[in-house]
Amino acid sequence: MTKLHSRELKATRLGFGEMLVELGKENPDVVVVGGDVTGSVRTDLFAKEFPDRFISVGVAEQDMMCTAAGLAVAGKIPFASTYGEFATGRPFDQVRQSIAYSRVPVKICASHCGITVGPDGATHQSLEDIATMTTLPHMTVATPCDYLETRKMIRATLTWNHPIYIRFFRDNTPVFTDESTPMIFGKANTLIQGNDVTVIACGLQVWEAILAEEELSKDGISVRLVNMHTIKPIDRDAIVKAAKETGAIVTAEDHQRHGGLGGAVAEVLAETLPTPMEFVAVNDTFGESGGGAELMKKYGIAKDDIVRAVRKVLRRKK
Amino acid sequence: MTKLHSRELKATRLGFGEMLVELGKENPDVVVVGGDVTGSVRTDLFAKEFPDRFISVGVAEQDMMCTAAGLAVAGKIPFASTYGEFATGRPFDQVRQSIAYSRVPVKICASHCGITVGPDGATHQSLEDIATMTTLPHMTVATPCDYLETRKMIRATLTWNHPIYIRFFRDNTPVFTDESTPMIFGKANTLIQGNDVTVIACGLQVWEAILAEEELSKDGISVRLVNMHTIKPIDRDAIVKAAKETGAIVTAEDHQRHGGLGGAVAEVLAETLPTPMEFVAVNDTFGESGGGAELMKKYGIAKDDIVRAVRKVLRRKK
Amino acid sequence: MKPDLDTILELSEMARQIRRDLMKMLLISKSGHSGGPLGLADVFTSLYFHILKIDPKRPAMPERDYFFLSAGHLCPVWYATLARRGYIPIDELKTLRKINGRLQGHPAPAYTHGVPGVEIASGALGQGLSIAVGCAIGLRLDKKPNRVFCLMGDGELDEGQIWEAAMTAAHHRVDNLIGIVDRNYCQIDNRTDKVMELEPLPEKWASFGWHVLECDGNDIGQFISTVEQAKALRAKPTVIIAKTFMGKGVSFMEDNYKWHGNPPNEEQAKQALSELAPTKYGDFVEFEWEKAPVEAGVRS
Amino acid sequence: MKPDLDTILELSEMARQIRRDLMKMLLISKSGHSGGPLGLADVFTSLYFHILKIDPKRPAMPERDYFFLSAGHLCPVWYATLARRGYIPIDELKTLRKINGRLQGHPAPAYTHGVPGVEIASGALGQGLSIAVGCAIGLRLDKKPNRVFCLMGDGELDEGQIWEAAMTAAHHRVDNLIGIVDRNYCQIDNRTDKVMELEPLPEKWASFGWHVLECDGNDIGQFISTVEQAKALRAKPTVIIAKTFMGKGVSFMEDNYKWHGNPPNEEQAKQALSELAPTKYGDFVEFEWEKAPVEAGVRS
C-alpha cells in the first residue's frame, strides 16, 4: 500500500497529449482531429510535431466526429479530442451512428470533464458523459485516475479495435499509480484490500477515496478500494466479488448520480447480489463557476463525502 | 381489474397530435416547431389548424430545440416534435444548455421511440433517449402507455412549468386505460395489485406486462403491475413500497438496459432496500429492420420475456 | 466527354430495370421510400456502371473510389444497383427491411449487419459529407489517387453539419471529393421551398468555397459528362447540383413530395411497372399477377 | 444618422471605463477571457447606452429589445456593461467566476443562478442565433414591435447550427432580428483563416438570405449608424459584420489570438490600465498598488 502516495501533481490531459506524440512517432497512421481547443486538450503537442496529420475542423463537433470516422474508413487511426460535453453531448447522434453503430474505431478523447473544470461553469462541466456514452452499444468508456494511467490508456487504445470514449480532466492532480500498475480495459484494479466495505471509484475520485480510506482506517474500518477505470464494459466479477466479500458498496465519481458509474454498479448488483450502496456523485444538479476543489466539496464528491457515505452504508449493512 | 382489456388499437402519436390541436384552440400561445417529419409525429393536425403557429425549421434538430427555447423566451408555449433520436441525441447539447440548464419549459415530444418503430432500422430506433434525458438536471421524462394516457400527458404539460421530454410510439397499440385513470407526473399508477413480485413497466411494455400477468396469474403468481409513466422524477415511494411488499422487481421498457427505467429503479433500491431485480430491456445492442412485434420478441422485451424474468426473479427471491 | 449513344442506351436500360426492381422491392417490403430512389436511378446507374472505379468482387479493393450515401433513406436504389452490379445476390432484394436481413431500412456496412459496398452507416441525415471529407483527407495523406463521392438529398442540406463539412472541405482544399446534391425540390412535408428555402443554392456552395456544377440528374449522358468535368477541377472540392424528379419514371409519383416515403400498393405497383417497360435483364421476382394469362382452351 | 460628437465622446468614455473594469475583473478572477471582451467594449456600450430599448430597473419589461449573447465566453464585457448600466451592483464585478456568485463563467439568467438582463444561458457556442430567431418569431406572432439582437463570434460561425438558424430566419422573413458578428479574425487556436477559413463571409450570409452590412465595430459612431441602417431594412434578417480588434485598447493584446482566453497577471493589468486612462465614472475597485504613492516626508 506504500505506493499510494502522491509523488507529484500532473494533469491527466498532459498524459494524453504526450502519449499522442509518442504514438504519432511510432505509427504514421495516427491522426488527430481538432476543434479549436487544441491547447486546452493538449493536442497542441501533436499538432506541432505532425502538422500534416493534425486536421482542424474549427468549432464544429458534429463535423469533428464524422471527419474522424471518415479518416478511419480511409485506414487512418483517428483521435478526436475536445471538451467532454462537446465530445459527447454536442455530437451524440454522430457518435451514435457514424462511430458506435458503424463500429468505427474512433478514439474520442475528452478533457475538461466533470465539475472540476471549475470557473468555466455549468455549460462546460460535463457531468452526463458517462451516462450518454455507456448507453451506446459497442462503445468502450474509460476514465483514468491520474497522469500515468492516462498514458497507459491512450497507448492501449491503439490495439483496442472498438469505438472508445476516454474521459480526463483539466487540473493538475496527484500521480499515485506507477509504471507497474496494470491497465487493462474492462479489468478493475483493486488498489487497497479490505473487508468491511468497498469503495468503487473512477477518475479523480480514486484519489479522494485513497484519502478517505486513510481516514477511515484510523477508525479501524477496513475499506477495499477499487479503481473502476473502465465503466463499459464494466468488470462485473470485481463488483460481485466486492459485494460478496464486503457486503456494502460506495461508488464515487465526478458525474451525475443517474446513469454513471454508480448506476452501472447498481444495475449489476440488482441482478446478481442486491447489496446496500451509497452514491457519491453530483446529485442531479448543474454545476457553477468556482475552483475545482471547492466545487468538489460543494457538490459532494470529495473525500469527506466518501467518508460519510462509507459510514452510512456500514450502518445499513446487515 | 376488468378495465385492463384492449378496447381498440390506436397510436400514442395520434393522441399527441389530437391533443395539440385541442390545446391550440384553448390557448393561443401554444406553438409547434416542426422538423420535416410532421405527418409522422402527427403535428400535421396542428399545422393544418394553425398554420401561423406552426414553425417549420427544416431538417435541423439543433435549430429546432433552440428555436423552441427562443419562442418560450418570447412568452410562447412551444412544443418541439420529431423522432426520438433526433429530439434527444441529435440536439443533446442544445436541450442541455438552452432548455434544461436554462430551465426553459419547452415541451419536447418525440414519436417513433423504441425498437418498435420497426422497418426503418437501428438509426431510427431511439433506445438511449430515456438514459440521455434522465441524466439531465431539471428535466422531466415521461412516456405514456397508450393513446389515452398520451392525451392526458400532453394536456398536463401545459401547466407543468419545467422542461419536459415525452416519449411515444409509432404503432397502433391497445387502448386499455380509461378516462378515469389518473396521470400525475411523478406519481406511478399501480394497475394491478399483487404480493409475490412487482413488474414496473413503462410505455408499450405496460401492455406486455398486462399480458404477462394474465399468464402468470394462472400459475397462482400474484403480480403487482406498476405503470411508471414518469421516469424522472421517479416515484421512489412506489418503488420502495413494491420492494418491501413483494420482495422482487422486474422492470420492462423498450430501451437499452443501462440508464433507463431499470437503471433508475436499481439506483433507488440500492440506496434504500436492495432487492432482487430482473431487467427486461434491449440488451446493449442496436436494433435492426423488422416488424415492431417481431423485433420486440427478438430483442427480448415482449410478454414472454416478462414472464421469464418474473419466474427468474422469484427463484432469486429469498 | 459525353459517353457514346450505345453506352447511354445501355445504361438507360439498366436504370429502367433498377426502377422496376425498386417497385417490386417496395411492394414486397410494404415499407420504404419510392420517390427519391426512383429519381436517382440514373445517377446510381451512371456511378456504378460507368463512373466509379470499383470491383464488386472486391468491395474493399484498396484502389476503389469511395461512395458515401449521406441521405441513407435513399438506399433502396443503392441496394438495387449493388445487386445489379454484383455486390449482392439479386434475389436478396426481396429482403428489404425484413428482420434478420442485410438490407436495413437505412444502410449499414457489411462488417456490422449490412451489405458489401456500404462503407459506413447512414440514415440520420447530415453526417455523410463530413465522413467523405475525412476519408478524402485520409486518402490524400497517403498520397492515394482514389476519389470520394458523396450523395446528399436537398432537404438534407437543412442540416448545419453539411455546412460544417462544406467549410472543412474548402479549408483543406479537398479536391479529391465530389459532392452530389439530389436537387428534386422535395422533402417529406412538402416541396423544399415550403419547408425550408434553399435558394440561391449554387451561391451557397460557392460562398462556402466549392466549385459548383449543375446538370440534369435524369439525363445519364449529361450527368456523366458533368462528373468528368468535376474530376478535372482542382484546388477546391466540387459539388454537382443534379436536378432530378422525385418519382421519375412513374407518372403518378413524378415530382410529388407525397411519394417521399411510401411504397406502392399492389395496384400502384402494377401501374408503375406498366409504365416501366421490361428490360433484357429481367426482374428479380415475378408476381402471380404478372404470369401470362392462360389463354382459354389451351389448358390441356 | 450618426450620433452627435458629444454622444460619441460620452460613449467612448464609458467604453474605456468598461475596458478598465474588464482588466480589473479578470485580474481578480484569475480566469476568463480578455481579448474578445476588450474588442467588444464599443459594441456593448453602443448597444446598452444608446441603441437598445431597455430599462435596467425592469429587466423583463415587455417592450424591451431582446439581446442574446450567443458566444457566451464574451460575457465579462456584458457583465461590466450590465453593471455600468445599473442591472447589477458595480461592486459585484469582483465576483466574476467565483463560487456562489452570479457572474458565471458563461452567462446564466437570473431565474437560475445568473444575472438580470441575461435571457437564457450560453457558453456552448452556436445556439444563440436559433434562440434569437425563435424569440423574434414569437414576438412577431404577437404583433409586437420589439427588436431582437444576437451577437456571435466569428469563430462561432464554424458551428453548423448558426447556418441552420440563418436559413430558418431567412425562410420566415424574420426582419425584427439583427445579427452582429464580432469579426476579429481570431479564435482560440489561431487566426480564423488558419483554424477555419470563413471568407467570403459577406457572400455566405447573403447566399443564406440575409441583408449584410459591414462596419468598424471599434468605431462607436459607425456602429450606431450601421445599426440604424439595419433597422430600416425589411423582408429579410440583417447581419452586421462588425470588424473589431481582439484586445482593443491594450497594446500588447491587440489583434493577438493568444489573448482569447487568458486573464492578465498583475503586471500586465498594470500596463493595460496605464494605457486606458481613468474616466469620470471611476473604477469599481482600487488595488493597493494603485493608491497614490505617499510622497516622502509628507508622512506625519
Ligand SMILES: Cc1ncc(C[n+]2csc(CCOP(=O)(O)OP(=O)(O)O)c2C)c(N)n1
Ligand atoms: C437527422 C434526421 N432528421 C430527420 C430525418 C427524417 N427524414 C428522413 S428523409 C427526410 C427528408 C429529406 O429530404 P431530402 O434529403 O430532400 O430527401 P428526399 O425527400 O428528396 O428523398 C427526413 C426529414 C432523418 N432521417 N434524419
Ligand SMILES: Cc1ncc(C[n+]2csc(CCOP(=O)(O)OP(=O)(O)O)c2C)c(N)n1
Ligand atoms: C460548442 C463549443 N465548442 C467549443 C467551445 C470552446 N470555445 C470557446 S470560445 C471558442 C472560440 C470561438 O471563437 P470566436 O467566436 O471567434 O471568439 P473569440 O475568440 O473571438 O473571442 C471555442 C472554440 C465552446 N465554448 N462551445
Ligand SMILES: [Mg+2]
Ligand atoms: Mg429532396
Ligand SMILES: [Mg+2]
Ligand atoms: Mg473571433
